[in-house]
Amino acid sequence: MTKWSKLDTTWTGVSVDTLLEDVTTEAEFLTAWSDGDYTTNLPLEDVSDGKAWVVYDYGGEPLDPEHGGPARLLVPHLYFWKSAKWVRGLALTAEDEPGFWESVGYNNYGDPWREQRYWGD
Amino acid sequence: MARAAILGRLIPHRITWRVATVREVVAEGPRARTLVLDVPEWPGHRAGQHVDVRLTAEDGYQAQRSYSIASAPELDTLELTVELVDDGEVSPYFVQELRAGDQFEVRGPIGGHFSWAVSDGGPLVLVGGGSGLVPLMSMLRHRAARASDVAAHVLVSARSEEDALYRDELEGLEPRAGLSVAWTFTRTAPVGWSGYARRVDAAMLADVAPAPGDQPLIFVCGPTPFVEAVADLLVDGGYDPRAIHAERFGPTGG
Amino acid sequence: MTDVHTDGNGVAGLLGEILAVEVTAMRRRCHSCGAENPLAAHRAYHGAGVVLRCPACTDVAMRIGVSDDGLVFEWRGTFTAQRLQ
Numbered sequence: 001m002t003k004w005s006k007l008d009t010t011w012t013g014v015s016v017d018t019l020l021e022d023v024t025t026e027a028e029f030l031t032a033w034s035d036g037d038y039t040t041n042l043p044l045e046d047v048s049d050g051k052a053w054v055v056y057d058y059g060g061e062p063l064d065p066e067h068g069g070p071a072r073l074l075v076p077h078l079y080f081w082k083s084a085k086w087v088r089g090l091a092l093t094a095e096d097e098p099g100f101w102e103s104v105g106y107n108n109y110g111d112p113w114r115e116q117r118y119w120g121d
Numbered sequence: 122m123a124r125a126a127i128l129g130r131l132i133p134h135r136i137t138w139r140v141a142t143v144r145e146v147v148a149e150g151p152r153a154r155t156l157v158l159d160v161p162e163w164p165g166h167r168a169g170q171h172v173d174v175r176l177t178a179e180d181g182y183q184a185q186r187s188y189s190i191a192s193a194p195e196l197d198t199l200e201l202t203v204e205l206v207d208d209g210e211v212s213p214y215f216v217q218e219l220r221a222g223d224q225f226e227v228r229g230p231i232g233g234h235f236s237w238a239v240s241d242g243g244p245l246v247l248v249g250g251g252s253g254l255v256p257l258m259s260m261l262r263h264r265a266a267r268a269s270d271v272a273a274h275v276l277v278s279a280r281s282e283e284d285a286l287y288r289d290e291l292e293g294l295e296p297r298a299g300l301s302v303a304w305t306f307t308r309t310a311p312v313g314w315s316g317y318a319r320r321v322d323a324a325m326l327a328d329v330a331p332a333p334g335d336q337p338l339i340f341v342c343g344p345t346p347f348v349e350a351v352a353d354l355l356v357d358g359g360y361d362p363r364a365i366h367a368e369r370f371g372p373t374g375g
Numbered sequence: 376m377t378d379v380h381t382d383g384n385g386v387a388g389l390l391g392e393i394l395a396v397e398v399t400a401m402r403r404r405c406h407s408c409g410a411e412n413p414l415a416a417h418r419a420y421h422g423a424g425v426v427l428r429c430p431a432c433t434d435v436a437m438r439i440g441v442s443d444d445g446l447v448f449e450w451r452g453t454f455t456a457q458r459l460q
Contacts, residue, residue: 100422100426101423104440106423106440171384187385231388232415235384235415345379345381345382367382367416368384369418371385
């Protein structure tokens with residue numbers, strides 16, 4: 001009987017701490033703006049202190065669009081869908097504003113690291 | 122010519138996960154395999170439909186993918202043709218490791234809009250890019266099983282001879298009344314090839330397809346960019362957009 | 376802009392977990408641009424869940440949130456389906 005298992009992945013990027021190094025703020029939330037009018041909302045503390053990156057390489061190669069390239073958020077300690085794909089900007093907000101997926105119930109459920117589905121990958 | 126009102130028709134059914142057992146794995150060139158499956162109580166399908174498959178690793182991790190059904194509805198086994206995608210998560214397992222006796226889950230049949238039966242009539246125009254040929258092959262096998270003479274004009278785009286699925290079988294079917302098959306190779310043409318060797322364009326479609334006035338039923342399948350380019354060419358060429366059924370596999374094909 | 380999508384055909388299995396009907400052939404008139412297309416022709420983008428977008432104007436046609444218990448739907452536009460004869 002043959003067995004199947006998931007591939008290991010490696011990512012390369014810059015820490016969100018580095019991006020926000022020179023920023024002073026009282027904001028408690030971060031909204032990631034992505035291509036396609038997607039927004040993803042996270043508490044700032046969930047992307048601070050080494051917990052989040054903006055990544056641009058996947059497996060040693062430039063991140064391709066189907067994996068969220070040219071750049072995406074990576075927040076390993078949260079559910080994978082919070083690692084917003086196709087990121088174009090980060091905004092700091094005072095309020096918790098539901099993003100695109102939060103508006104249809106995405107909150108604390110869903111499998112961590114659930115990959116997107118494509119035909120015949 | 123009979124033309125069923127396919128558009129907007131609901132086909133009620135419950136689709137549930139079933140266990141498929143591999144009866145046989147058949148090589149389709151170096152990069153593809155046809156999986157011949159036994160699925161208990163399979164409800165049957167229409168040519169062109171697909172299934173979702175689900176793999177579960179030993180640690181419980183699951184992945185799902187969709188694959189078009191390659192076999193005609195007339196068979197008692199279910200056949201899927203899987204093409205190897207480099208660095209894919211699922212296809213390397215299916216193409217390189219899967220053996221007779223292995224099992225995984227399938228759900229279906231799915232997709233009434235991209236399906237065809239002989240009773241729907243024609244003429245047919247079938248345009249496939251790479252593994253986009255798979256659901257179209259189901260239609261052609263169904264057509265052959267019914268000994269139908271509905272005219273079918275087929276155009277297949279493949280990178281090279283290695284990626285050209287079912288060539289021998291299609292050549293065997295072709296003499297049947299009303300079927301014509303054209304190939305175009307976009308990267309490396311076979312030695313001695315005198316046919317098309319470029320991306321599908323307006324001139325090629327004009328050669329292959331009947332005139333818009335013949336009101337063909339058109340099915341286009343393959344990677345998303347291929348499908349959308351071909352669909353745009355067909356609309357520009359005067360074909361009724363409502364007669365064009367498209368199935369987009371995404372960036373890497375199916 | 377990066378544009379990686381499939382179409383409504385690939386989403387039918389997911390919707391079939393909840394709906395006992397075949398949705399790909401349903402037609403939708405877009406509330407934004409008025410274009411009419413079958414669900415199968417709508418662009419499907421996979422993120423946390425799935426979003427279907429009008430093929431003519433890319434406005435959101437349907438958002439689907441997926442949990443272990445079920446689905447959360449948001450549908451926009453006017454949908455038409457025929458009964459089986």
